Amino acid sequence: MRKNVITRKRLGVATVALWISLTAGVVGAQVIDFETIPGGTPVDGLPISTQFLASHGIEFQLEGGGVPVLAEVGSPTTAFRPNDNPDEDQGSFFLTDDGSLSNDAADLLVLYDTPTANASGVILDIDGTEIFTIEARNAANEVVATQVIEDGDPLTGDRNSTPWSITRPAADIFSIRFSGERPGGGVFGLGFDDFSARGDSTCARAVSVACLLDDRFEVSVRTWDFSGTEVGGVIQTYGGVTSETDQSVSFYGFQEGNVEVFVKMVDACAFSSDPAQNSFWLFAAGATNAEVEITVRDTETGEMVVIDNPSGRLFETFADTRAFLGCP
Numbered sequence: 001m002r003k004n005v006i007t008r009k010r011l012g013v014a015t016v017a018l019w020i021s022l023t024a025g026v027v028g029a030q031v032i033d034f035e036t037i038p039g040g041t042p043v044d045g046l047p048i049s050t051q052f053l054a055s056h057g058i059e060f061q062l063e064g065g066g067v068p069v070l071a072e073v074g075s076p077t078t079a080f081r082p083n084d085n086p087d088e089d090q091g092s093f094f095l096t097d098d099g100s101l102s103n104d105a106a107d108l109l110v111l112y113d114t115p116t117a118n119a120s121g122v123i124l125d126i127d128g129t130e131i132f133t134i135e136a137r138n139a140a141n142e143v144v145a146t147q148v149i150e151d152g153d154p155l156t157g158d159r160n161s162t163p164w165s166i167t168r169p170a171a172d173i174f175s176i177r178f179s180g181e182r183p184g185g186g187v188f189g190l191g192f193d194d195f196s197a198r199g200d201s202t203c204a205r206a207v208s209v210a211c212l213l214d215d216r217f218e219v220s221v222r223t224w225d226f227s228g229t230e231v232g233g234v235i236q237t238y239g240g241v242t243s244e245t246d247q248s249v250s251f252y253g254f255q256e257g258n259v260e261v262f263v264k265m266v267d268a269c270a271f272s273s274d275p276a277q278n279s280f281w282l283f284a285a286g287a288t289n290a291e292v293e294i295t296v297r298d299t300e301t302g303e304m305v306v307i308d309n310p311s312g313r314l315f316e317t318f319a320d321t322r323a324f325l326g327c328p
Helices: 013-022
Strands: 058-062 069-072 093-096 108-116 118-124 131-137 143-150 161-167 173-181 192-196 209-212 217-224 248-252 259-267 279-286 291-298 304-309 318-325
Touching (some): 118 173, 143 161, 161 209, 217 259, 259 291, 304 318
Antiparallel strands (some): 058 108, 069 093, 118 161, 217 291, 291 304
16 A cells, blocks of 8 residues: 655665665676676577576566577568667667567566566667566565657667666565557567676666766655556656756656756865764755656665655655764
């Protein structure tokens, strides 16, 4: 049951230390770009399943059976026509589904041997009415976070790389499901790359994630409509220019231009001569009565503040000049 008041949740340093000890030996922050494969050589059509289990604690599968395969830029066609590279910075290889084009592609699953609190990556070449749904699931296989990206959203389009990111208040993600469809008709092929399986100590900037105060604080927003369906949260742009600055950002949920919430942070570490008073300030305002969840993560300490506004309640201005205590 979601909360009926604006609240805060914290993932403290002790919890982060425990999580690090549980995953010791796993190279969680290393991005998987599929240009190198543990124990093998990347080639077009290579099945990818457990190669990254020892190094990253993850396994790749296709829902319903089978495993995904590598796609190499250029011919033969295993993902796009003919595997056009949406972004030259993406290298020569990326992950696709079963390597065949159809309008009913199998969904990609990422399974974790130990859970994570965040993950990020890019989806390639979202165009032609395509819609991608990314679902993070807990140990009971219940969906705990969802991100939907549609053709026409910021950074989508032919030959583009579209970032995605999911961050949770605690390490409860045991699997992630990637599904795509093309409602307008036509064949569909998955392009999955630059995967940070367990996040890292840096802010994972994406269309739905802002990085404030010199990229130290990661800010993301989730929004639900009044039927309880999640509609996401996307950084508002104005004339193609992002609303994100070093200190503030605004997000929309239902449609671009219809801003739901505004988040601002202040580095007050130099404001006081008393080190005990040093802190980072957090402010949030909303022009909505929809259900909204704002998550702010300190990438240096792992501490999080989560602000919940329930459905049907006018968003109450949030202000905390001791939101994140201590300064580097």
